[in-house]
Amino acid sequence: MAYTQPHPRLSVLSTSSLPPSADYASPTNSSTRFSLASAPSLSNTLVGSTKATSARPSIYDRNLNKTRFTEVSGSAFAFLFSEMVQYTQKRVSGIGDLERRLNTLGYRVGVRVLEMMMFRQESSSKNPKRETRLLPVLMLIHSQVWKAVFGKAADAIEKSVENADEYMIIDNDPPIERHISVPRDMSQLSCSSFTAGIVEAVLDGLGFPARVTAHNTPTTQYPTRSTILIKLDKIVLEREELMK
Amino acid sequence: MSHHLFIVSPSDSPLYSLAHYSTKPTNSVASPLSANLPSWSTSAFAGTLTALSGASSVTHHTSGGGVRMGGGQDRHVIQMIANASLDVIEDVMRKENVMYLKSVDKFNEWTVSAFVTPGNMKFLLLHEGKNDDGIKSFFIDVWELYTKTMLNPFHTAHTSIRSPVFDSRVRASAKKYL
CATH class of the missing domain: 3.30.1380.20 (Trafficking protein particle complex subunit 3)
Structure with a gap:
């Protein structure tokens, strides 16, 4: 079966998107992990992650005079x-x-x-x-x-x-x-x-x-x-x- | 009334330029020379010549019948005036210990004000009217935006600034202060 070995890139994205649960790793569910049904959740994470980066204020929105809590350890x-x-x-x-x-x-x-x-x-x-x-x-x-x-x-x-x-x-x-x-x-x-x-x-x-x-x-x-x-x-x- | 901003690197290469046309009324005076100037409009260098001879308000009638602004407003003339003022700025910045050098140079109807950042980056602004405080606030805004730009590790002193955010922020500030 082609999908028994999870694609390394997919596995990173999908595991991070799904909440960790006990039955998640069970063999009955693992076959559906990389089927089409999981595709929406994958695209959701992609959209979600790009949204997260664009929501982060650009350097132009940040205040240069704020020095508190910006020290590096x-x-x-x-x-x-x-x-x-x-x-x-x-x-x-x-x-x-x-x-x-x-x-x-x-x-x-x-x-x-x-x-x-x-x-x-x-x-x-x-x-x-x-x-x-x-x-x-x-x-x-x-x-x-x-x-x-x-x-x-x-x-x-x-x-x-x-x-x-x-x-x-x-x-x-x-x-x-x-x-x-x-x-x-x-x-x-x-x-x-x-x-x-x-x-x-x-x-x-x-x-x-x-x-x-x-x-x-x-x-x-x-x-x-x-x-x-x-x-x-x-x-x-x-x-x-x-x-x- | 128009303003032209140029950001010039320490090695005199242009990094950014902006032409801003404000709706505020102009209070520039017409040059007396402009009336008795021949029409050069057929020559390729007409704009430069009329600009150099001091005619600011001469208008050329182009073949299409439309009226365009006189030679002093041409893009290449403005760039030349800005670059020519660099010599004066480099003289003055050694003596004066301020960053904002107001009305450092004059050429026909144009006044050049400059702002030299600590890192020797030069902001030049060509303007017609007198607006010292507004220009200073504008320069401080540009300085802040420039400082933020250069914090980018991929930015060097010689890369031109292409960020659309930078451009829109500078435009917004120009609208506010100029």
């Missing part, structure tokens, strides 16, 4: 991020490549973080402002961007002594590295490259092109301490000089 993020790192690691040839790809992934997040965060801050103000000077932008990244992404401000921001175009943002305990221990043979790898990508996107969006990298700078007190190194483009410094 830390473990869910840690799981997702570990998958991202593993996925990326399978497709690269070295640590530099891996960091660059993580940076690109972070960049995609950063452009959205910037626009969304500024919208939440400025859309209700009378005269929405955007930052045009370097130092306020760095402070914005250190406090607001970090708060929007990680829920806390970064621990320090420093200017390089040797190079005028380098700034460092230091996080003693970056939340994205909390559940990651890097193998010894990959000790140069810093998964905060993802964060570096976010920072790079924010700087780029505000008109401060820079190359941003992440480095492990562990101390005895903070073994996962990492430094986000910002190397600003030449034109940024020239412009700052002119605006003084």
Whole structure:
């Protein structure tokens, strides 16, 4: 008999549509499960499910300023991020490549973080402002961007002594590295490259092109301490000089 | 009175455009040059030429006998004015730390107002009358809609916006404020 083996796709739909009952699985009923008679119930579930998705409000109907209950749990993020790192690691040839790809992934997040965060801050103000000077932008990244992404401000921001175009943002305990221990043979790898990508996107969006990298700078007190190194483009410094 | 909205990406590629014709009365002034302009209507570039020479209210009589609007209202002229104002906007946005740059550029009867989002996306609006507060509210609405659009993981800074919902929301906002 052709219908003794239920079609895998049908079985998923029909079992989910029917209430679980004791006689449902009995052999007398199972023959009618995939006959024509069950077709209406199948189409009902299909219609029902499309209705359910269209009834879900589109992004355009949702309020961007509602931040309560929209936080993502830390473990869910840690799981997702570990998958991202593993996925990326399978497709690269070295640590530099891996960091660059993580940076690109972070960049995609950063452009959205910037626009969304500024919208939440400025859309209700009378005269929405955007930052045009370097130092306020760095402070914005250190406090607001970090708060929007990680829920806390970064621990320090420093200017390089040797190079005028380098700034460092230091996080003693970056939340994205909390559940990651890097193998010894990959000790140069810093998964905060993802964060570096976010920072790079924010700087780029505000008109401060820079190359941003992440480095492990562990101390005895903070073994996962990492430094986000910002190397600003030449034109940024020239412009700052002119605006003084 | 008409309004023309353009959304331009940081690399200056157009992502979305909208022409809105409102029923509210116009209060633009006629250009004095328009009266003594020869009729160029046979030339392919007539619209551009008349627009550039400052004639706003000249009307051409097409061969079909119908009257169409003067050169300054032609689609390609409007696009050119919008793109030309990008230079001025990029100058101003470095100095001013506001997102809404009102009446940043003028060309004949058109005034260009702009809105620069934090992510360097530019909204340009060509308008004839003065309506600062309305335009600001309109821009904030467009900004909200744009922010929602870009939250889509498949949207990049270079993909043009084709969502019918986005379009209808922008139109509704234009009807409300412009």
